Amino acid sequence: MTAALEIRNLFKHFAGLTATDNVSLTLKTGQIHALIGPNGAGKSTLINQLAGTLPPDSGQIFLEGQDITLRHPAERVLLGLGRTFQVTNLLGEFTVRENLGIAVQARCGRTLRILDRISGVRTIWDETDATLAGTALEARAGTVVDDLSHGERKQLELLVALVGKPKVLLLDEPMAGLGHAESQDMIQALEKLRGQVTILLVEHDMEAVFALADEISVLVYGSLLMTGTADEVSSSKEVREAYLGSEDSPC
Amino acid sequence: MPRKLLPLLLIVALACLPFVADWLDQRALQSLVARIMIYAIAAASLNLILGFGGMVSFGHAAFFGLGNYAVGILYFHFADSTSLFGFIPGTDNFLITFPAAILVAGLFALLIGLLALRTEGVQFIMITLAFAQMIFAFFVSLNGYGGDDGLIIRKANTLFGMSLRNKTTIYYVILAVAVGYFFWLHRVKGSSFGNILAGIRQNEKRMVALGINPFRYKLFAFVLAGMGAGAAGALMAVFLRFASPDTLAWTKSGEFMIMVILGGVGSFVGPIWGAATFLVLHDYLASWTEHWQLFMGLLLLFVVLRTKGGIAGAIESFRARFK
Numbered sequence: 001m002t003a004a005l006e007i008r009n010l011f012k013h014f015a016g017l018t019a020t021d022n023v024s025l026t027l028k029t030g031q032i033h034a035l036i037g038p039n040g041a042g043k044s045t046l047i048n049q050l051a052g053t054l055p056p057d058s059g060q061i062f063l064e065g066q067d068i069t070l071r072h073p074a075e076r077v078l079l080g081l082g083r084t085f086q087v088t089n090l091l092g093e094f095t096v097r098e099n100l101g102i103a104v105q106a107r108c109g110r111t112l113r114i115l116d117r118i119s120g121v122r123t124i125w126d127e128t129d130a131t132l133a134g135t136a137l138e139a140r141a142g143t144v145v146d147d148l149s150h151g152e153r154k155q156l157e158l159l160v161a162l163v164g165k166p167k168v169l170l171l172d173e174p175m176a177g178l179g180h181a182e183s184q185d186m187i188q189a190l191e192k193l194r195g196q197v198t199i200l201l202v203e204h205d206m207e208a209v210f211a212l213a214d215e216i217s218v219l220v221y222g223s224l225l226m227t228g229t230a231d232e233v234s235s236s237k238e239v240r241e242a243y244l245g246s247e248d249s250p251c
Numbered sequence: 252m253p254r255k256l257l258p259l260l261l262i263v264a265l266a267c268l269p270f271v272a273d274w275l276d277q278r279a280l281q282s283l284v285a286r287i288m289i290y291a292i293a294a295a296s297l298n299l300i301l302g303f304g305g306m307v308s309f310g311h312a313a314f315f316g317l318g319n320y321a322v323g324i325l326y327f328h329f330a331d332s333t334s335l336f337g338f339i340p341g342t343d344n345f346l347i348t349f350p351a352a353i354l355v356a357g358l359f360a361l362l363i364g365l366l367a368l369r370t371e372g373v374q375f376i377m378i379t380l381a382f383a384q385m386i387f388a389f390f391v392s393l394n395g396y397g398g399d400d401g402l403i404i405r406k407a408n409t410l411f412g413m414s415l416r417n418k419t420t421i422y423y424v425i426l427a428v429a430v431g432y433f434f435w436l437h438r439v440k441g442s443s444f445g446n447i448l449a450g451i452r453q454n455e456k457r458m459v460a461l462g463i464n465p466f467r468y469k470l471f472a473f474v475l476a477g478m479g480a481g482a483a484g485a486l487m488a489v490f491l492r493f494a495s496p497d498t499l500a501w502t503k504s505g506e507f508m509i510m511v512i513l514g515g516v517g518s519f520v521g522p523i524w525g526a527a528t529f530l531v532l533h534d535y536l537a538s539w540t541e542h543w544q545l546f547m548g549l550l551l552l553f554v555v556l557r558t559k560g561g562i563a564g565a566i567e568s569f570r571a572r573f574k
Contacts, residue, residue: 053459077462089460091453102450105443106461112471113443115435121443164462 002065004029004198005050005081005168010059012045012222019045020056021222027168032190032199034213036206036233038243042222043202044086047172050200051083052076064167078107082166082197086173088153092146096137096156099145101128103163131163136185151182158189168198175205187211210234218242258433265426269419278418283534285422287527288429289486294510294522295436296479301508302517303440304472305452309376310363310383311507314477316499317359318352318484320390323402323494325351330405345408345415345424349485356481357474359386364473368466380501387499401495408489415489425486432479433523439475440519448472480507509547513554515561524562 005027012020019042027033037043048054050061052073060069068076077083091099104124105111118124132138137155145153154174161169174190175183187208193199194212203209209216209230216233218225220242226233233239265284272280293315300306325348328334328341335341342348367378396402407416415421439445447468450458455465488494497503506529514525532550536543558565 051460072464073459074462074464077460083460085456085460089454089457091450091457093453094450102446103461105446106458106463110443111447111463111468114439114445114475116442117438118441118443118446160461 003027003062004031004064005200006062006065007050008060008062010046010049010061011057012042012049012054013057018222020049020059023059023219023222023224025217025224025227027198027200028215029198030195031214032194032201032212034201034203034209034216035219036203036209036216037219037225041219043219044172045222046219047083047170047200047202050170051081077164077166080165080167081170082161082164082168083170084154084157084161084172084174086176086202088150088157090145090153090156090160093144095142095144096148097128097132097141099156099160100131100163101125103160104128104131107164127163131159135159150177151179154178154182154186155189158186162193162197166197168200169193171199171201171203173203174201175203175208183208262426262430266423269422281418281422283530285418285425285490286487287523287530288425289483289490290507290510290526290530291523292429292432292486293480293483294507294514294526295433296476296483297507298511298514298516298518298522299436299439299479300469300472300476301511302515302521303445303452304448304469306368306469306473307372307376308367308379308473308476309501309504309508310367310379310381311476311480312499312501312503313363313379313383313386314356314360314480315484315487315503315507316386316390316496317356318481319488319494319498320396320402320484321352321355321481322348322408322485322488323404324396326404326408327396327402343406343408345410345489348408348489349482352485352488353478353481356484357478360474360477361470364470364477368469368473380504383499383504384501387496387501390499391496397494399496401493401497404488404492404494407492416492421490425490428482428486432482436479437519444468444471509551513551513561515563518560518563521561521563524566528562 003026007023007025010020010023023046035043045054049056052071056069060067062068063079063081066079068079091102094102101124104127105118108124110121132141137152137159140148140152148156158174174186178186183205190199190212201209201212213230215227216230217227218233218239225238225242226236268284269281272278297308297311300308324335325341326343329343331341333341363379363382367375367382370378391399407414409415410424413420415424447463451465451468458465484498487498510525510529511522513528514523515521532547533543536546554561559568
């Protein structure tokens, strides 16, 4: 069986710094794979190369066996690679419902007609309302995103990403800035996705990582230190050193 | 309910205007309103990219002027009984010149957009201005078509055998085009494409994450906007019976922008308010003092600093207060 997402020998250099140093990684279909590492380890750089907003210097990225290394970010989304952002990225003047509606619209490819009425396209709004039904955001459907709380925006970002029916979902710190209760809700929401969507989870919240991840990869100074289960990673001496620093560490 | 009747009332009022102006012996009024309608189309087409799409183009006069010259050049060859590029015969038939002007403006918008839309922000403003100035310089030095002096379209155009030299006939043609254009624009705003464009204006990064490549949609909007300005330029050529390099000048792009800002960026009716205010002030202030631009500048300052969303925004907040 082909892997959901495969990264082969990825390199990215910035002036004087190797941000991605020969990273190879395979995401098994249906699994939640966590990517952890100290600040500056190159997690965001890696995510941006996967999403296509940053071109790698060398190496390849395969989505379900298809080489997507040179594809435009928007094309990757249509091929089934969804993402959420560390700092929420939504349409601020649109309501919750409109944000979801435009995501359905984009997925259906109904985007170039100039003489129809978008508000009258039943299929789009039926799916939007079905997506909202039963979620915590249902009561906020008519609220403009700029008026939502941080936690609600995080929830909405996840919903918007799921509307695109991704095969692989890149989650860039979905817990960042969430309170304890909100984090628990998010963990539950992600738990429900296990088996349906392959997830690459970049996260600092270790509680969430250990609760969710089938496999964990540790990134340090741009290269992969190890990949293993939660137990293997938490008992690894090297990982502890990378996080806490060894004696002769400069900082 | 009265809000829905408002456009209808406006159309009826505009349709009655020639009779009222005649009765009041104010023939200048009819000509002023005709110009307001033409400029409203041009400003609204700029608003499609500036207001709905978030692209600040400072070269919109290029398309207005190209539409203007398309009519002028076709008439020139018609009057001369020669042909353009040796194979396109001239014509004074409005049913041909008008679509031709829209097509030419749209083609140039496609070419300019393909290059300019690779930039953003200040660079985009500058590159659109640069392209417009190139076209301006080209026509000014084109002595075969009047160069600096422009082209006189002595007998205007014909439509169904009627001469559009008649001021009342051309007034109704302009009214029909304006009504059609604003109806079309309203449809575009509420369409699938309009929704995507609104998304791109708010957050391009989000739209990319939805699988939308913003470039294609911005280019489409840019071409539609160019075609609108081309239509306005064609009407202006027939109305004034003159194709002028002034229609290509960067000051004309500035005027369109001032109209959009005065009226309210992104507001559907804003450009109508903006064009009307600008032209009325221009005409009346200019007859009163040659320093009319000083007062225009003060008004613009006031609108930008004191209203949220131009005249249309001010009316909106006024309505909200007295609800």
